[in-house]
Each structure stands twice: as C-alpha cells, then as structure tokens.
Amino acid sequence: MENEKEILKWFNDELSSQEIEDLKQSEDLQTLEKIAHYASQLQAPTVDAQAALEAFKVKNHSKNKIKVRTLNFKSFYKVAAVVAVLLTSSYFLLFNNITSYETQIAQTKSVTLPDNSEVILNAASKLSFNEKKWADQRALTLEGEAFFKVQKGQTFSVNTAAGVVTVLGTQFNVKERKNFFEVHCYEGLVSVTHKNKTIKLPPGKTFRVINGTIENVADFDAQNPSWIQQESSFSKIPLEQVIAELERQYDIKIKVEGVDTSKLFTGSFTHTDKKIALQAVTIPLKLSYKTEGKTIIFYNYGVQ
Numbered sequence: 001m002e003n004e005k006e007i008l009k010w011f012n013d014e015l016s017s018q019e020i021e022d023l024k025q026s027e028d029l030q031t032l033e034k035i036a037h038y039a040s041q042l043q044a045p046t047v048d049a050q051a052a053l054e055a056f057k058v059k060n061h062s063k064n065k066i067k068v069r070t071l072n073f074k075s076f077y078k079v080a081a082v083v084a085v086l087l088t089s090s091y092f093l094l095f096n097n098i099t100s101y102e103t104q105i106a107q108t109k110s111v112t113l114p115d116n117s118e119v120i121l122n123a124a125s126k127l128s129f130n131e132k133k134w135a136d137q138r139a140l141t142l143e144g145e146a147f148f149k150v151q152k153g154q155t156f157s158v159n160t161a162a163g164v165v166t167v168l169g170t171q172f173n174v175k176e177r178k179n180f181f182e183v184h185c186y187e188g189l190v191s192v193t194h195k196n197k198t199i200k201l202p203p204g205k206t207f208r209v210i211n212g213t214i215e216n217v218a219d220f221d222a223q224n225p226s227w228i229q230q231e232s233s234f235s236k237i238p239l240e241q242v243i244a245e246l247e248r249q250y251d252i253k254i255k256v257e258g259v260d261t262s263k264l265f266t267g268s269f270t271h272t273d274k275k276i277a278l279q280a281v282t283i284p285l286k287l288s289y290k291t292e293g294k295t296i297i298f299y300n301y302g303v304q
Contacts (some may be wrong), residue, residue: 005209011077015281017023022160023269030171038289045276053114059196060145061297068206076103095169097130097131097132097133098128098130099128099129099130099131099152100127100128100132101119101126101127101128103121103122103123103125103126103144104127104246105123105126105247105249105250105251106123106248106249106250106251106271107123107124108120108121108123108227108233109121109129111127113129113134113140113294114131114134114135115118115138115151115187116146116151116154117138117149117151117156118148118149119146119147119148120146120147120228121144121145121146122143122144122145122146122147122175122248123142123248123249124144124248125143125145125146126143126144127140127141127142127146128140128141128237130139137155138153138155138157139156139157140158140159141158141159141160142158142174143159143160143161143176144175144177145173145174145175145176145177146158146172146173146177147172147173147224147225147227147228148170148171149171150166150167150168150169150171150172150174150188151169151172152168152169153169153290154168154170155167156168156169158174159241160174160176161176162165162176162181162187162194162209163183163192163193163194163195164174164180164192164193165183165190165191165193166190166191166192166193167188167189168188169188170185170186170187170189170190171185171186171187171188171190172184172185172186172187172188172190172201173186173224173225174284175242177244178244179211179212179241179243180209180210181194181207181208181209182208183201183206183208184201184205184206184220184225185201185202185205185206185220186203186223186224187203187204188203189201189202192207192209195208196212201304202211204220204221206220206221207283210238211240211269215236217235217236218235220235220266224266227271230270230271230272231269231271232245232249232268232269232271233267233268233270234265234266234267235266236264236265236266237264237265237266238261238264238265239259239260239261239262239263239264239265239281239285240261240262242265242269242281243256243261243281243298246269246277246278246281249271249277249293250274250277252274252294252295252296253294253295254295254296254297254298255295255296255297255298256282256297256298256299257297257299258299258300259287259299259300265281265284265285266284267280267281267284269281274301278296281299282298286294286299286301287299287300288300288301
C-alpha cells in the first residue's frame, strides 16, 4: 500500500470494499491499525493524518530497505598485506636467530662467536649461524674463506657447499670458492667430509679439491694462513684461481688473451700494492699485462 492518497482514504473511511480486502491481505494493515489506535487515545486532534503518513513511510522504508555493503577488495588486500607483514615480522623476531657476517672486496673481518671462538673472514666471504641454538650445536655456514681459532668443547662444524669440516678445538683455515675447496690444519685435529668420504687432518696437513678432483698437497709448517698478513700464497694452484683471488683483493676485473688459465702457479702476491701484486703473478708465468680502465688484461709475453 504505497500510494499516499490511499492511506489517507483509509483514515477517513473512504476505501471501497475491494480496497479494504486488499488492505487486509497486506502487512501494512497492522501498522495502520496501531497508528489509528494510539491516535484515538488523543483528545485532539482525533487523527493526525499527515503524522500517520510520515510514520508509515518511515516504518515501511526501514522494513523494505536491505542494507548491502560491497566488499572492497583493495581494502581487503591492504589489510591482508598488513596482517602478513605482522605475522612474518613476529616469526622472525621469535624464531629466526640467524646471525651473519660478510666482507666485501679487499676487506677482512674478525668475529668472536658466542663460545669465544674466533673467526677471521677473508675478502668477499660470508659466515652465518643460529645464535639461539649455538649453546647446543656449534655449527655455522661459510661461503668463501675464513681462519678459525676454536675453543675446546663440543663438536664445532663448518658447513660449505663442497664439504663439512668438524673439530673439537683447533685452528684451521677453510677456503670454498668456485671449483675449489681447501682445508689447512694448523693445530689439533680436523675432520673433513667431502662426498661421503671423511679425512682426518693433523697439523701441517691440507685437504684440497680442484674441479672435483682431490689433490695431493705437500705438508706445510706455517702457524696461520698468509692472507692474515695481507698476502695470498699459492702452491701449485691453477692460474684461474689466482686471478679470482686478485680480483677479490683488489677492485679490478682481469681478462686473459690467449693465456692458459689451467697452468699452475706457485708464489704469492701482496694485498697492499696492486702493481707489485700483478707483477708477482705475471712475471713467474712469463706473462705481460696491460690496463684498460679498471680492467687488467693478461697476455703472453712478447705477443703484443
């Protein structure tokens, strides 16, 4: 009964018989009867038709209008993103206790571990371990090269892509580079596991793998690796590995022209003077070099 004139006719008893029957079938009848009842209790006026009409309109509008809220997916995604960030942050704060140390080109860094063991990282290397679990498991991961002075205690493990080095308390050096893996033992006893094969190294012994092949290496009597004294030393090492070390110790790029980089080099170069370092590598191998910007080109002596 949505026609306002018909509502007024009902109040004035002006509806036809058919209209009254239609009204009885409508849910609006109860509302109109209540309005009429309360209106009859008033002394004056008997019925405020206009007020009744407005009341009916408000009631009818509230009953028939269904409020619908559309889902704003942009807002939903924003809220979801915030929740995800909060959950992720909470996870890392509560469960992620990984501590990492990293060096850049021509940089070394000394690190003291939670058990007071000492590590010196060589250039372009990274060390990481779980500090929360350290008391129960002395294990870390190494990418690059580092010298270790390990305090005696439970097993101490160094994990690399090429193998695992395990000790109880000793001094040793681990170098893991592309196609190269080497462990020197300076004190105590070192256990090296490579491809499910374990080797025990006493002081003065070396375990070396080049391009997947285990090499025989002569004994040494040094007290620590030469790079700690800013000098890189090599004993029958392929030139490609020596070149890679030059690039790590100096901010340079080395290219070769007609040079066999598999030839072996024995010698050393300083970390403090680039010119002397380049000469120390090229002269013994009868090579020459030239500089083009930050790029060094190695070539066979007398070719150019």
